[in-house]
Amino acid sequence: MAKQAKFDRQAVINLATNLYWHKGFHATSMRNLQEEVDMRPGSIYAAFGSKEGLFKEALKNYTDMAKNQINQCKQMYNSPIEALSTFIKALVLDTRENAPNGMCMLAKTISELTPEHQELIDITKSHLNEIASEFVKLIQEAQNLGQISQDKSAEDLANYIQVQITGLRTFAKITNDKSKLETMIDDIFTHYPF
Amino acid sequence: MAKQAKFDRQAVINLATNLYWHKGFHATSMRNLQEEVDMRPGSIYAAFGSKEGLFKEALKNYTDMAKNQINQCKQMYNSPIEALSTFIKALVLDTRENAPNGMCMLAKTISELTPEHQELIDITKSHLNEIASEFVKLIQEAQNLGQISQDKSAEDLANYIQVQITGLRTFAKITNDKSKLETMIDDIFTHYPF
DNA sequence: ATAATATTTGAGCAATCGTTCAAAAGTAAA
DNA sequence: TTTACTTTTGAACGATTGCTCAAATATTAT
Numbered sequence: 001m002a003k004q005a006k007f008d009r010q011a012v013i014n015l016a017t018n019l020y021w022h023k024g025f026h027a028t029s030m031r032n033l034q035e036e037v038d039m040r041p042g043s044i045y046a047a048f049g050s051k052e053g054l055f056k057e058a059l060k061n062y063t064d065m066a067k068n069q070i071n072q073c074k075q076m077y078n079s080p081i082e083a084l085s086t087f088i089k090a091l092v093l094d095t096r097e098n099a100p101n102g103m104c105m106l107a108k109t110i111s112e113l114t115p116e117h118q119e120l121i122d123i124t125k126s127h128l129n130e131i132a133s134e135f136v137k138l139i140q141e142a143q144n145l146g147q148i149s150q151d152k153s154a155e156d157l158a159n160y161i162q163v164q165i166t167g168l169r170t171f172a173k174i175t176n177d178k179s180k181l182e183t184m185i186d187d188i189f190t191h192y193p194f
Numbered sequence: 195m196a197k198q199a200k201f202d203r204q205a206v207i208n209l210a211t212n213l214y215w216h217k218g219f220h221a222t223s224m225r226n227l228q229e230e231v232d233m234r235p236g237s238i239y240a241a242f243g244s245k246e247g248l249f250k251e252a253l254k255n256y257t258d259m260a261k262n263q264i265n266q267c268k269q270m271y272n273s274p275i276e277a278l279s280t281f282i283k284a285l286v287l288d289t290r291e292n293a294p295n296g297m298c299m300l301a302k303t304i305s306e307l308t309p310e311h312q313e314l315i316d317i318t319k320s321h322l323n324e325i326a327s328e329f330v331k332l333i334q335e336a337q338n339l340g341q342i343s344q345d346k347s348a349e350d351l352a353n354y355i356q357v358q359i360t361g362l363r364t365f366a367k368i369t370n371d372k373s374k375l376e377t378m379i380d381d382i383f384t385h386y387p388f
Numbered sequence: 389a390t391a392a393t394a395t396t397t398g399a400g401c402a403a404t405c406g407t408t409c410a411a412a413a414g415t416a417a418a
Numbered sequence: 419t420t421t422a423c424t425t426t427t428g429a430a431c432g433a434t435t436g437c438t439c440a441a442a443t444a445t446t447a448t
Contacts, residue, residue: 005415006425024306026220030406040427041407051406103305110367111297111305112218125368156374159365163378167361171353173304174319180350184357191385199445200395224436234397235437245436 009047012037017058017065022100024112025055025120056123062105063127070134080142081189084135084161088185092168093178102173106131107166132158164188203241206231211252211259216294218306219249219314250317256299257321264328274336275383278329278355282379286362287372296367300325301360326352358382 015037020028030051034041048054069090073083096102109124135158142148148157164185172181209231214222224245228235242248263284267277290296303318329352336342342351358379366375 023308024220026218027306027308029404031404042409042428043426045407046425107364108305110364111302112221114217114221128368159369159374160378163358163361163365165361166364167357167359170301170304170360171357174322175353180353184354223434225434236398236439237396239437240395 007037007039007043007047012039012047013054013057013061016054017061017105018100020055020058021062021105021108024108025117026112052117052120055120059106059109059120059123059127063130066131067134070131070138074138079147080138080145081147084138084142085185085189088161088165088168088188089182091165092172092181092185096169096172103169104166107169128162132162135161161188201231201233201237201241206233206241207248207251207255210248211255211299212294214249214252215256215299215302218302219311220306246311246314249314253300253303253314253317253321257324260325261328264325264332268332273341274332274339275341278332278336279379279383282355282359282362282382283376285359286366286375286379290363290366297363298360301363322356326356329355355382 016033019033019036022028023032030041030044033051033054034044037044044054048057070083070087073087073090074080077083077086091104101108106124106128110121110128113121113124115121132155136154139148139154139157139161143150143152143154168181168184171184175181210227213227213230216222217226224235224238227245227248228238231238238248242251264277264281267281267284268274271277271280285298295302300318300322304315304322307315307318309315326349330348333342333348333351333355337344337346337348362375362378365378369375
C-alpha cells in the first residue's frame with residue numbers, strides 16, 4: 001500500500017536520463033525531475049546531491065546504454081562492419097522516433113554547455129571517448145578479418161565514424177526522408193575509407 | 195553626452211546574436227541580454243517583443259552572416275571547390291577559437307529546442323535550408339566547370355557537406371589536434387563523392 | 389518657447405529557479 | 419513495545435526568471 005521503503009535507484013536514474021536527454025541540462029528544472037521520478041526534493045538531494053550530480057549519473061547511464069547497444073549489435077552479427085552499420089542505422093533512423101531525443105545526449109550536452117560547467121563538459125568528453133574506444137575495437141576486428149585495410153589507423157576511422165553519426169543525427173532532425181538517410185549511412189561504408 | 199536618441203538596431207542584434215550563440219536560448223537570460231546590449235528591459239521589449247522575438251532576429255542575423263561568408267569565399271577563389279573547402283576550414287578550425295561558439299548556431303538550436311518551441315525550430319530549419327541552397331549553387335558551378343561529375347545530385351552533395359560540417363564542428367570540441375581536423379576536411383574532397 | 393510625439397527608464401510583478409531542513413513516516417534491532 | 423536509525427516529506431528560502439508600464443527624458447514640429 002504505502003510507498004516503497006527505498007526508491008529503485010536505477011529506475012529513477014533511467015527516468016532522469018530520459019528527461020535530461022529530452023530537454024537538455026538547462027531546460028530541465030528540478031521540479032520537472034521531481035514529477036518525472038515521483039520523488040520529493042529532499043529525497044533527490046539526499047541521493048544525488050544536486051542537479052549536476054543527478055545529471056552526471058544520467059550521462060554515465062546513457063553511456064552505459066550506448067555501449068550495451070554496441071555489444072548487442074556485435075553479438076547479432078559475425079561481421080563487425082555489419083554490426084557497426086546496424087548500430088548506426090538504429091541510432092539515426094529509429095532513435096529519433098522512439099527515444100527522448102534524436103540527438104546523441106553526449107553531443108547535445110557538448111553543444112549546450114559553456115565553460116561555466118567545465119566539469120560536466122570534461123565528463124561528457126570522456127564518455128564520448130569511451131564510445132569511440134568501442135568503435136576502435138570493432139574496426140580492429142574488421143581489420144583482423146581483412147574487411148578493412150590494415151594501413152588505416154583504427155583510431156582515425158573511429159573518429160570518422162563518430163563525425164558521421166553526429167552529422168547524420170543532426171541532419172535527421174531536419175529531414176523526413178528515411179530512405180535518403182539509409183542511403184547516406186550505407187555510403188559511409190561503400191565509399192570512403194573502408 | 196547623453197545616450198543616443200535611438201539605439202543602433204543592427205549593433206544590438208549583433209551583440210544579442212553573439213550571446214545567444216555562446217550560451218544557447220535557454221541559458222541566456224533577459225538580464226544577460228540587457229547587460230550585453232546595454233538596454234533596459236522596456237526598450238528591448240518595445241523593439242523586439244519578447245525573448246523569442248529577439249532570438250528570431252539573432253537566428254536571421256547569424257544566417258545572413260554565414261551566407262555572406264560563403265559569398266566572400268566564392269569571390270576569393272575561382273574554383274568553387276576551393277571556395278567551399280576554405281569556408282569549411284574557416285568554420286571548423288577558426289570559428290571555434292574566435293567565435294562565441296565552435297558549433298553552428300543553427301545546429302546548436304536544433305539540438306537544444308524541443309517541440310515546445312516548434313516555431314523557432316521551423317525557422318531554424320528553414321535557415322539551414324537557405325545555407326544548403328548556397329552549397330547547391332557552389333556545387334552546380336563546380337559541375338559546370340567539370341570539377342564534379344554531373345551524375346551526382348547537387349542537392350545530395352550539399353546535404354553531405356552539411357553533415358560533414360556538423361559532425362566536424364562537434365568533433366572539434368573534443369579534440370585539440372588541428373592538423374588532424376584539417377586532414378579530415380581535405381579528405382571530404384579527396385575521397386568521397388567528388 | 390511650447391506643445392506633441394517618440395523613446396528610454398527601472399522599479400517591481402507573479403512565477404519559477406535550485407536548494408534546505410525540521411518534522412513525519414517507515415524500518416530494524418532490542 | 420520501546421528505542422535507534424533510516425528515509426521521505428513538503429513548506430519555505432532567497433535568488434532569478436520573463437516581462438510590464440507609468441514616469442522621466444529626448445526629439446521633433448510649430
